[in-house]
Amino acid sequence: xxxxxxxxxxxxxxxxxxxxxxxxxxxxxxxxxxxxxxxxxxxxxxxxxxxxxxxxxxxxxxxxxxxxxxxxxxxxxxxxxxxxxxxxxxxxxxxxxxxxxxxxxxxxxxxxxxxxxxxxxxxxxxxxxxxxxxxxxxxxxxxxxxxxxxxxxxxxxxxxxxxxxxxxxxxxxxxxxxxxxxxxxxxxxxx
Numbered sequence: 001x002x003x004x005x006x007x008x009x010x011x012x013x014x015x016x017x018x019x020x021x022x023x024x025x026x027x028x029x030x031x032x033x034x035x036x037x038x039x040x041x042x043x044x045x046x047x048x049x050x051x052x053x054x055x056x057x058x059x060x061x062x063x064x065x066x067x068x069x070x071x072x073x074x075x076x077x078x079x080x081x082x083x084x085x086x087x088x089x090x091x092x093x094x095x096x097x098x099x100x101x102x103x104x105x106x107x108x109x110x111x112x113x114x115x116x117x118x119x120x121x122x123x124x125x126x127x128x129x130x131x132x133x134x135x136x137x138x139x140x141x142x143x144x145x146x147x148x149x150x151x152x153x154x155x156x157x158x159x160x161x162x163x164x165x166x167x168x169x170x171x172x173x174x175x176x177x178x179x180x181x182x183x184x185x186x187x188x189x190x191x
Contacts, residue, residue: 003015025081
């Protein structure tokens with residue numbers, strides 16, 4: 001594992017790098033840093049050149065001077081990729097990293113070889129993601145689930161998926177909801 005610091009977009013970014021092959025950018029979640037990816041990096045190093053930065057405000061990267069969201073993190077990462085001389089890259093994003101990936105995919109699709117969202121509420125890429133109130137709608141759905149996560153079960157997981165596809169309410173555990181989840185059990189097949 002190689003550790004380095006790169007200056008980009010007016011900040012210093014800590015990177016952990018390993019492996020050889022096609023480049024893959026690994027974006028951590030909140031409140032994590034590059035170390036989240038260490039076990040994955042060990043397994044993928046034979047096939048990929050892995051780059052795991054600490055996003056601004058996390059780990060050993062520069063600290064935040066004020067509010068910083070997905071748009072700002074995406075600008076940081078584009079500058080970082082430029083500083084590294086990387087034109088096109090695959091990206092894996094976890095949690096907050098998933099939100100940053102979506103901005104990157106909308107902003108510079110020609111530089112993205114592929115995206116893999118890990119443990120992220122996926123509201124969609126493209127125009128729908130940018131609609132006013134879209135993230136508020138998603139967070140509203142999630143907030144209704146807050147007590148559900150205390151006791152996970154198959155029934156609770158089904159409830160979660162129904163909420164995410166808009167089948168929440170008194171009839172969420174209906175035959176329609178059960179059939180929808182049985183057809184694929186994912187948001188993408190239900191929406």
